[in-house]
Amino acid sequence: MSLMKKMLGAAATLALSTGAMLAEPAIIFDLGGKFDKSFNEAAFGGATRWAEETGNTFREIELQSEAQREQALRRFAEGGSNPIVMTGFAFADALTEVADDYPDTSFVLIDMVVDKPNVRSVVFNEHEGSYLVGMMAAKASESGTVGFIGGMDIPLIRKFACGYVQGVKAANPDAKVIQNMTGTTPAAWNDPVKGSELTKAQISQGADVVYAAAGGTGVGVLQTAADENILSIGVDSNQNHLHPGKVLTSMVKRVDNAVYAAFTEGPGLEKGFQVMGLNNDGVGYAVDDNNATLVTADMTAAVEEAKAKIVSGEITVHDYMSDNSCPVN
Amino acid sequence: MDIFITILQILDSTLRLATPLLLACLAGLFSERAGIFDIGLEGKMLAAAFMSAAIAFVTGSAWIGLAAGIGASLVFSLIHGLASITFRGNQLISGVALNMLALGLTVLIAQGWFSQAGRTPTLIGDARFTSLTLPFAETLSVIPILGPIYKELISGHSILVYIAFLMVPVTWWVLYRTRFGLRLRAVGENPAAVDTAGISVIWLRYAAVMICGVLCGIAGTYLSTSIQAGFTDNMTANRGYIALAALIFAKWRPWYALGACLLFGFFFAIDNRFQNISLYAWLAIALLILIAALLFFAARKSRLDMFVLGTLGTISAAIAILIWTTNGLAGSVVIPGQLMQSLPYVLTVVILAGFVGKATPPKAGGEPYIKER
Numbered sequence: 001m002s003l004m005k006k007m008l009g010a011a012a013t014l015a016l017s018t019g020a021m022l023a024e025p026a027i028i029f030d031l032g033g034k035f036d037k038s039f040n041e042a043a044f045g046g047a048t049r050w051a052e053e054t055g056n057t058f059r060e061i062e063l064q065s066e067a068q069r070e071q072a073l074r075r076f077a078e079g080g081s082n083p084i085v086m087t088g089f090a091f092a093d094a095l096t097e098v099a100d101d102y103p104d105t106s107f108v109l110i111d112m113v114v115d116k117p118n119v120r121s122v123v124f125n126e127h128e129g130s131y132l133v134g135m136m137a138a139k140a141s142e143s144g145t146v147g148f149i150g151g152m153d154i155p156l157i158r159k160f161a162c163g164y165v166q167g168v169k170a171a172n173p174d175a176k177v178i179q180n181m182t183g184t185t186p187a188a189w190n191d192p193v194k195g196s197e198l199t200k201a202q203i204s205q206g207a208d209v210v211y212a213a214a215g216g217t218g219v220g221v222l223q224t225a226a227d228e229n230i231l232s233i234g235v236d237s238n239q240n241h242l243h244p245g246k247v248l249t250s251m252v253k254r255v256d257n258a259v260y261a262a263f264t265e266g267p268g269l270e271k272g273f274q275v276m277g278l279n280n281d282g283v284g285y286a287v288d289d290n291n292a293t294l295v296t297a298d299m300t301a302a303v304e305e306a307k308a309k310i311v312s313g314e315i316t317v318h319d320y321m322s323d324n325s326c327p328v329n
Numbered sequence: 330m331d332i333f334i335t336i337l338q339i340l341d342s343t344l345r346l347a348t349p350l351l352l353a354c355l356a357g358l359f360s361e362r363a364g365i366f367d368i369g370l371e372g373k374m375l376a377a378a379f380m381s382a383a384i385a386f387v388t389g390s391a392w393i394g395l396a397a398g399i400g401a402s403l404v405f406s407l408i409h410g411l412a413s414i415t416f417r418g419n420q421l422i423s424g425v426a427l428n429m430l431a432l433g434l435t436v437l438i439a440q441g442w443f444s445q446a447g448r449t450p451t452l453i454g455d456a457r458f459t460s461l462t463l464p465f466a467e468t469l470s471v472i473p474i475l476g477p478i479y480k481e482l483i484s485g486h487s488i489l490v491y492i493a494f495l496m497v498p499v500t501w502w503v504l505y506r507t508r509f510g511l512r513l514r515a516v517g518e519n520p521a522a523v524d525t526a527g528i529s530v531i532w533l534r535y536a537a538v539m540i541c542g543v544l545c546g547i548a549g550t551y552l553s554t555s556i557q558a559g560f561t562d563n564m565t566a567n568r569g570y571i572a573l574a575a576l577i578f579a580k581w582r583p584w585y586a587l588g589a590c591l592l593f594g595f596f597f598a599i600d601n602r603f604q605n606i607s608l609y610a611w612l613a614i615a616l617l618i619l620i621a622a623l624l625f626f627a628a629r630k631s632r633l634d635m636f637v638l639g640t641l642g643t644i645s646a647a648i649a650i651l652i653w654t655t656n657g658l659a660g661s662v663v664i665p666g667q668l669m670q671s672l673p674y675v676l677t678v679v680i681l682a683g684f685v686g687k688a689t690p691p692k693a694g695g696e697p698y699i700k701e702r
Contacts, residue, residue, distance in 0.1 A: 035448070190563060
């Protein structure tokens with residue numbers, strides 16, 4: 001009898017601890033790595049903020065290869081993590097495979113849409129944020145030529161480029177935008193040497209503000225811009241601190257807010273399609289001590305006005321991904 | 330004048346892009362001339378890139394960083410030498426293993442050391458090799474044509490670039506004008522003869538592999554402390570393999586190696602500068618027909634070449650006709666970026682298949698030397 005009690009007690013403890021495990025959310029970082037000073041780092045920031053505020057813990061993994069995507073997803077789902085957040089469009093295929101097998105687990109996919117009943121897809125209106133930094137670039141440029149350097153040539157990056165060009169043209173219709181993509185394979189996210197060379201090529205064509213939407217490659221772009229004494233624009237996270245006084249601003253994607261919201265709402269989070277734009281502070285431009293001297297009052301006024309108009313619907317920024325084409329270039 | 334400046338800038342970029350290729354190519358040249366094939370150029374460069382950036386960051390001196398980079402590369406060279414000379418293992422397998430080791434180890438150590446996603450912190454000040462301005466660059470720049478060439482093209486590079494280009498005549502002199510060079514070449518062609526003359530094959534091959542390590546070390550250091558300000562994951566981006574291709578293209582000769590690396594650098598520079606080049610249709614057609622003609626010329630050399638190059642030639646001729654029929658002669662055509670990006674590789678295939686002729690590697694290359702008893 002006593003033995004029975006003990007066993008029951010042990011079983012109960014086990015059940016309780018499993019219950020505690022169940023509540024633990026998980027986050028999977030994409031190949032760029034947790035400290036990429038950009039996208040993944042923002043996601044990590046959101047998760048950490050949640051952990052500090054609630055005192056809870058979360059599970060995490062940094063992927064090292066493509067093959068690990070599905071494996072990591074299944075490991076977390078089977079281990080009882082809920083919700084599971086994935087950072088990056090590249091998870092779409094793996095998640096489509098896995099989501100149906102774990103109907104009670106909530107998945108949150110950032111930057112891509114997967115249409116499953118237990119998935120929340122969070123997308124950002126990067127074109128709106130890029131439009132604003134484009135306006136700032138055009139106003140900061142003295143040569144009338146600005147540059148854009150993308151990472152891998154995919155529609156998402158074209159969306160950045162298209163919004164940026166529209167912003168530049170809105171502030172200065174005569175401005176010229178030089179656009180480059182680093183490559184067509186995932187290696188394009190991690191080639192700072194090529195990023196540097198592209199920046200130098202753009203500078204020699206007259207560009208004096210360069211916007212990098214290129215992950216790790218962007219580190220090289222910002223570095224060369226600082227070396228050559230021109231301005232650059234960071235992306236995803238606030239990158240102003242990397243080269244104080246040389247980074248005009250950063251187009252921030254509040255990935256941290258998306259992760260924080262998902263973790264806070266817990267396993268019962270609302271599924272479906274969620275758009276983070278200017279209206280709900282999902283995207284924006286960063287101003288802090290490092291770039292305060294670069295951003296003029298005239299710039300701020302123009303950008304804030306455009307922002308209000310975009311939120312009210314008076315200005316529509318064309319989204320490249322809606323029809324895979326850009327009206328201006 | 331604008332065109333002149335543009336050409337200068339492209340050539341300037343060519344020098345920067347060719348430098349790591351050239352150093353790695355000469356490194357491979359020493360090693361392979363002594364009969365040790367080295368697939369591990371990439372891994373050595375990567376190890377050196379990491380170590381130099383890490384040590385330069387810690388000490389604040391680029392020169393100590395350079396020494397550390399060369400040191401790391403030498404350690405890899407020694408492992409390669411131990412595996413393939415002393416233990417007579419397969420040289421290709423040892424090289425591939427070292428590449429994998431470098432890829433994983435650099436990121437692992439960087440993560441444990443600096444906790445920045447397998448990166449080193451950004452290098453500032455003296456921790457980097459900054460560009461040198463050669464004497465009189467400003468004063469001479471007023472001279473037409475030669476002035477700008479001196480100022481833009483020759484001046485304003487990091488010291489490692491000048492070292493790299495200086496290594497070409499040095500390599501030539503060592504290989505063809507010294508006793509050591511003669512023996513080194515002999516050991517790659519006929520090690521038994523060298524052994525008969527009473528000279529140690531083992532020692533010569535180790536020496537070659539160590540020289541290879543030093544040069545790869547400089548190449549890696551150039552990547553992380555000169556053009557970049559810090560190490561990032563897999564930052565060599567296959568430059569070691571391109572250097573190997575350049576080595577074969579150059580038929581294992583130093584001056585040809587310079588030409589090959591400059592050509593590759595030039596292709597990459599063009600790709601960076603003109604990603605979306607827009608040409609007049611007639612110009613595009615003329616170029617394509619020229620390519621097709623060259624290909625057919627090359628095709629006469631052998632059956633296999635004829636097959637490969639003939640297909641490429643037919644495709645380019647077909648594209649030419651397509652452009653003509655769709656745009657007319659006056660319209661302009663935008664050459665897609667993907668085509669420009671693949672250009673260096675396509676041209677490599679064409680040149681290797683068509684124009685190099687027979688590339689003969691050192692006779693004893695890849696064979697471990699076993700003393701007859």
